[in-house]
Amino acid sequence: MQAHRTVSREEWLAARKAHLAREKELTRLHDEVAAERRALPWVKVDKDYRFDTPSGQVALADLFEGRSQLVVYHFMLTPGSDHICEGCAFVSDHVDAARQHFEHNDLSFVAISRVPLSRIKAVRKRMGWKFSWVSSAGGSFNFDYGVSFTREQVASGNVGYNYGTSSLVHDDLHGLSVFYRDGDEVFHSYSTYARGVDVLLGAHNYLDLTPKGRNEKGTMDWVRLHDEYEDRPAAQACCA
Incomplete structure (x- = not known):
C-alpha cells in the first residue's frame, strides 16, 4: 500500500x-x-410469466406476496453448470438481514434463476439463505430482462449486456429488476446490471472507508463463497 x-x-x-x-x-x-x-416511465408487463416454487407454479404477480413493490435479483446460474457465481453469492449474503426491514416498507424480494428448482434448493441450503428464490426454467423471463442469452448471441461475441455498454459475454449474467403492482396489473420500472448492482454491497461500503479500500487486483478478485474462506469462523464452518 x-x-x-x-x-x-x-x-x-x-x-x-x-x-x-x-x-x-x-x-x-x-x-x-x-x-x-x-x-422513469414504466412498461406494463403483458406476458404471463410462470415460475416454479417449492409450493408450486406461480405468476409474477404472486411473487409480490401482497406488497406493491418487488425487487428481482437475477442470480447467475447456468443450466448444466456446477458453478455458483461468487459475485451473486456476495450480493445474496447481504439480503436476509436487510429484508426484515424493507419488507415492512412495502417491498418484497425474490431471486430468479433459469436452472431447475432442485439446483436452486441445493445452493440455497448450502449457503444458508432464507429469501425466496424461484426458477424461471423453460420460460423467457431471463432472456426478456437481459440476463440470459441464446447460443447465437453468445457466438456473435456481443450479447448487448447492460444496454450494450458492456463487452461481457456469457450464457447467463447478473442483474436486478424492479416491478410495481397495481391491482391485477404489473409494471416494470427499472433494471440495472454489472456495477449497477454494486450499491447493494454493504461490505464494499465498509471497505471503501478504509485506507486499503476494496484491496482488489481485479474487480472483486478476493471474493469467495462464504463457506470457502480459509479463515471463516468455526461456527460457520461446521454448518457448511
Whole structure:
C-alpha cells in the first residue's frame, strides 16, 4: 500500500473538512439520481410469466406476496453448470438481514434463476439463505430482462449486456429488476446490471472507508463463497 503523509491533527482536520465538501456533493448527486430513477416511465408487463416454487407454479404477480413493490435479483446460474457465481453469492449474503426491514416498507424480494428448482434448493441450503428464490426454467423471463442469452448471441461475441455498454459475454449474467403492482396489473420500472448492482454491497461500503479500500487486483478478485474462506469462523464452518 502506498505510504501516506503523517500530519498534525490540525492539518488532518483541514484536509478532512475539504473532503467532506466533496462527500456532500456526492450525497446530493446521489439523491438527485435516485429521484430521476423514481421518475422513469414504466412498461406494463403483458406476458404471463410462470415460475416454479417449492409450493408450486406461480405468476409474477404472486411473487409480490401482497406488497406493491418487488425487487428481482437475477442470480447467475447456468443450466448444466456446477458453478455458483461468487459475485451473486456476495450480493445474496447481504439480503436476509436487510429484508426484515424493507419488507415492512412495502417491498418484497425474490431471486430468479433459469436452472431447475432442485439446483436452486441445493445452493440455497448450502449457503444458508432464507429469501425466496424461484426458477424461471423453460420460460423467457431471463432472456426478456437481459440476463440470459441464446447460443447465437453468445457466438456473435456481443450479447448487448447492460444496454450494450458492456463487452461481457456469457450464457447467463447478473442483474436486478424492479416491478410495481397495481391491482391485477404489473409494471416494470427499472433494471440495472454489472456495477449497477454494486450499491447493494454493504461490505464494499465498509471497505471503501478504509485506507486499503476494496484491496482488489481485479474487480472483486478476493471474493469467495462464504463457506470457502480459509479463515471463516468455526461456527460457520461446521454448518457448511
